[in-house]
Amino acid sequence: MENENKKLVNICNGFKGLKKVELFIKGHADSVGKSEEEFSLSLHRAEFIRDFFIKENPDIRFIFKIASYGSTNMVYIGNEIEKRYLNRRVEIELLNFEK
Numbered sequence: 001m002e003n004e005n006k007k008l009v010n011i012c013n014g015f016k017g018l019k020k021v022e023l024f025i026k027g028h029a030d031s032v033g034k035s036e037e038e039f040s041l042s043l044h045r046a047e048f049i050r051d052f053f054i055k056e057n058p059d060i061r062f063i064f065k066i067a068s069y070g071s072t073n074m075v076y077i078g079n080e081i082e083k084r085y086l087n088r089r090v091e092i093e094l095l096n097f098e099k
Contacts, residue, residue, distance in 0.1 A: 008049070011092065012056040020098040022063040025049050026091040030084040031071040038070035045090050065095070 015021055027042030046066045054062060076083035 020061045022096040024065040024093040026067045028089045030087040039068045043068035
């Protein structure tokens with residue numbers, strides 16, 4: 001978890017000096033559990049990232065597009081703990097920015 005927080009802080013540092021940032025945040029989950037729970041978990045992951053960026057960069061105007069994919073877009077197939085962990089992820093796409 002500590003490594004993930006460092007990654008988020010590094011991304012936030014990249015926003016410094018910008019007036020506006022438009023991001024597409026995509027939440028994902030593994031395939032353990034019910035489908036509706038996976039979609040809910042992946043949505044919460046994406047919303048957490050959104051809220052983190054807003055809190056850490058209060059002077060930037062953010063525009064967010066958020067999607068919840070549940071386990072529909074897994075990058076690692078298998079039931080091993082390591083593969084399940086890697087499917088629990090958030091992808092962040094920079095759509096636009098303004099200096």
